[in-house]
Amino acid sequence: MEKRLRIQDIEKYYGNKSNMTKAINHISFDVNDGEYVSIMGASGSGKSTLLNCISTIDRVTSGHIFLNNVDITKLKGKRLNQLRREEIGFIFQDFNLLDTLTAFENIALALTIQKVNYKDIDRRVHDIASALGIDQVLQKYPYELSGGQKQRVACARAMVTKPSLILADEPTGALDSRSARMLLECLEVLNEQLNATILMVTHDAFTASYSQRVIFIKDGQIFNEIKKGDKTRKQFFNEIMDIQTLLGGELNEDI
Ligand SMILES: Nc1ncnc2c1ncn2[C@@H]1O[C@H](COP(=O)(O)OP(=O)(O)O)[C@@H](O)[C@H]1O
């Protein structure tokens, strides 16, 4: 299977020689085309640092990150901006919708910036909105939307450019369990129906159980990795919980 993302022996240090944190200490893994992967680990284990290096918000100290066989640790200037705008879709914890734009305009924004013609924008926004069941609310402003609708608008916005990779850092972290479930169902639609490749950071076993593979990190290194395979989500959830226990139960310390 084609590798969408290849993380090759990356390190990330913060600070200086006398006071150094190895936030990432030699991590390597691949994500396949169309795969849905979770990264789990205790608070401070390096999850956000890892995601920020992949999203190019932060730079690795050493190692390589290939997205579609392009080493994104080497990109600068215009090509870096283009990568962020066109190849990576973000789902933020607080959704970050712009209050003064309608749902349609929020979803369309990235395409408008890319100067895609209006007819194509209209078609792409409507296609994705209907897949996510929000075609009836496209003319509403964020304050007129329910929490679940806002989530779906945020998912549609992340997906509308057909990015190579969707990144989400603790997407359910601030949600009650019902809203969390709705967001996870939304990500499932992106993955299963729209073939999105998703990499999500979470410390929540329930959230991780929606993905196809979970990579556990501890102290900046990969500790273990498990696949859902033919298991039910409940069985996968139990397996994730078992590894959390093995890791010392410390994963949940900051819930
Ligand atoms: N900008 C930074 N400067 C210095 N240390 C940092 C910075 N960001 C993260 N760290 C440190 O790197 C380690 C990993 O942090 P982080 O990736 O945020 O973990 P997680 O997301 O798993 O909670 C922690 O020890 C944290 O204190």
Ligand SMILES: [Mg+2]
């Ligand atoms: Mg974090």
